[in-house]
Amino acid sequence: xxxxxxxxxxxxxxxxxxxxxxxxxxxxxxxxxxxxxxxxxxxxxxxxxxxxxxxxxxxxxxxxxxxxxxxxxxxxxxxxxxxxxxxxxxxxxxxxxxxxxxxxxxxxxxxxxxxxxxxxxxxxxxxxxxxxxxxxxxxxxxxxxxxxxxxxxxxxxxxxxxxxxxxxxxxxxxxxxxxxxxxxxxxxxxxxxxxxxxxxxxxxxxxxxxxxxxxxxxxxxxxxxxxxxxxxxxxxxxxxxxxxxxxxxxxxxxxxxxxxxxxxxxxxxxxxxxxxxxxxxxxxxxxxxxxxxxxxxxxxxxxxxxxxxxxxxxx
Numbered sequence: 230x231x232x233x234x235x236x237x238x239x240x241x242x243x244x245x246x247x248x249x250x251x252x253x254x255x256x257x258x259x260x261x262x263x264x265x266x267x268x269x270x271x272x273x274x275x276x277x278x279x280x281x282x283x284x285x286x287x288x289x290x291x292x293x294x295x296x297x298x299x300x301x302x303x304x305x306x307x308x309x310x311x312x313x314x315x316x317x318x319x320x321x322x323x324x325x326x327x328x329x330x331x332x333x334x335x336x337x338x339x340x341x342x343x344x345x346x347x348x349x350x351x352x353x354x355x356x357x358x359x360x361x362x363x364x365x366x367x368x369x370x371x372x373x374x375x376x377x378x379x380x381x382x383x384x385x386x387x388x389x390x391x392x393x394x395x396x397x398x399x400x401x402x403x404x405x406x407x408x409x410x411x412x413x414x415x416x417x418x419x420x421x422x423x424x425x426x427x428x429x430x431x432x433x434x435x436x437x438x439x440x441x442x443x444x445x446x447x448x449x450x451x452x453x454x455x456x457x458x459x460x461x462x463x464x465x466x467x468x469x470x471x472x473x474x475x476x477x478x479x480x481x482x483x484x485x486x487x488x489x490x491x492x493x494x495x496x497x498x499x500x501x502x503x504x505x506x507x508x509x510x511x512x513x514x515x516x517x518x519x520x521x522x523x524x525x526x527x528x529x530x531x532x533x534x535x536x537x538x539x540x541x542x543x544x
Contacts, residue, residue, distance in 0.1 A: 230254060235345060239331055239404050245391035249280055249289055257281075262291040262385055264392060272394035277385075288392050291385040296357060297349040299364055300386050301342035302335075302376040309338045312374065316340040319368050320405070327409040332402040336393025340402070341386065346412050352487065354382050359422035360414060367418055423484050430481045447530040448518055449475060452492055464525045465493045469500060471521050473507045 230250045233241070242248050249261060258279045263286040265275035278284060280292070294300055301319055305311035316332065319342060323330055330344035346364075349357050361380040369375045378384055387399045452472050472492070473485050482504050489500045522528045 235331075236329070236404060236406055239401060243390055245289060245388040245399075246287070248389040249292060250282055252292065252295070253280055253282060256295045259295065260293040260383065260385065261289040261388070264288040264290045264394075289388055290391045290394070292388045294379055294384050294386050295345075296354070296382070297345050297347055299344050299346060299361055300379045301365065301368070302339060302379050302386065303341075303374050304335070304337075304339040304376060305374045307338050309334075309340075312338060312340045315370065315374050316342060318370050320403075322368050324405060324407065326415075327407040328412050329406050329409065330412075331404050333389065334397070334400050334402050335387055336391070336397035336399040337395040341399070344412055346414055348412075348414050351491070353483065356422065356426065356483065356487065358382065359425055360418060363418045363421040363425075364414065366421075367415065423480075426483060427481045430483070447532075448522055448527075451527070451530055453488075466499070466503065467521050467524065469493055469503045470507060471518050473504045475518070477504070477507055 230247075232254050233251075238248070238251050242251060252259065260277045261280040261284075262277050263275045265273045267273050278286075278289075280289070301316065303312040303316045303319075305315065320332065323342070323344070328344055330342055333341045333343065335341055349360065352360060358380045362377065365375060365377060365380070379386065387393060389399055389401075391399050393399060448471060452468055469489050472489060476485050476488075485504050486497065486500050489504070490497055493500070519528055519531050522530055
């Protein structure tokens with residue numbers, strides 16, 4: 230099968246096997262579940278398989294939800310009309326914010342909205358779970374009819390155009406393509422996700438204005454502006470140490486690792502080693518940061534800096 234866009238695939242692919250072959254080009258390996266029947270002919274759930282094009286089963290009724298995929302699964306207690314009504318509210322809100330997505334009838338009495346967020350790929354499995362949760366919350370209406378178990382990494386969803394155990398087919402209802410080329414994760418979703426992660430890790434999320442001012446000190450702003458990756462590639466380790474030794478007071482190690490990977494372009498293993506080392510000794514004065522900055526001829530960043538954590542000690 231050739232690689233085509235998701236929206237071209239929606240027009241061309243009309244069987245569950247075609248869809249699994251298509252996804253196998255992008256997301257391998259992933260889990261699938263074949264349809265099964267007991268001795269009386271009743272539907273039963275079968276053992277999961279890792280999908281490959283050599284599998285012989287005709288109807289793989291469920292597939293894994295992919296790491297960069299968001300699914301709104303509306304199931305409203307045997308009422309398809311109610312599921313459609315709530316799904317339409319989410320649909321309108323997604324359109325208003327320029328998202329591209331597809332809507333399927335589940336084959337039973339539910340509605341599934343599928344969209345892909347490529348940006349999710351840069352986050353860890355655990356972080357994706359929280360980001361997906363808060364994305365669903367942003368576009369849901371707290372009616373109690375959306376399934377939040379879809380955020381879990383190994384959660385299955387019915388395969389496109391597969392047979393449903395209740396007799397129907399998961400069929401395409403609508404395709405929405407807006408003027409935006411690629412879906413995005415709203416900033417407030419990221420913030421709420423990491424706030425929840427930090428609270429669960431026993432860290433207090435930074436919100437007061439005084440701390441915000443301190444975080445805006447020049448050396449931290451310089452790193453967050455992304456200039457290190459282009460201008461100071463050879464000094465990434467020292468600047469990673471500077472950044473993490475300051476931010477470790479306020480954020481979880483997961484948060485810092487994710488940020489540094491983005492700012493520095495270093496490998497995850499290298500960043501994890503630095504953050505792990507720093508987490509054992511969280512004390513670093515402004516003077517210590519200035520020493521590092523002086524080594525890379527960036528001590529001018531300290532002029533008129535808002536950092537005042539250790540000014541009294543240094544005078």
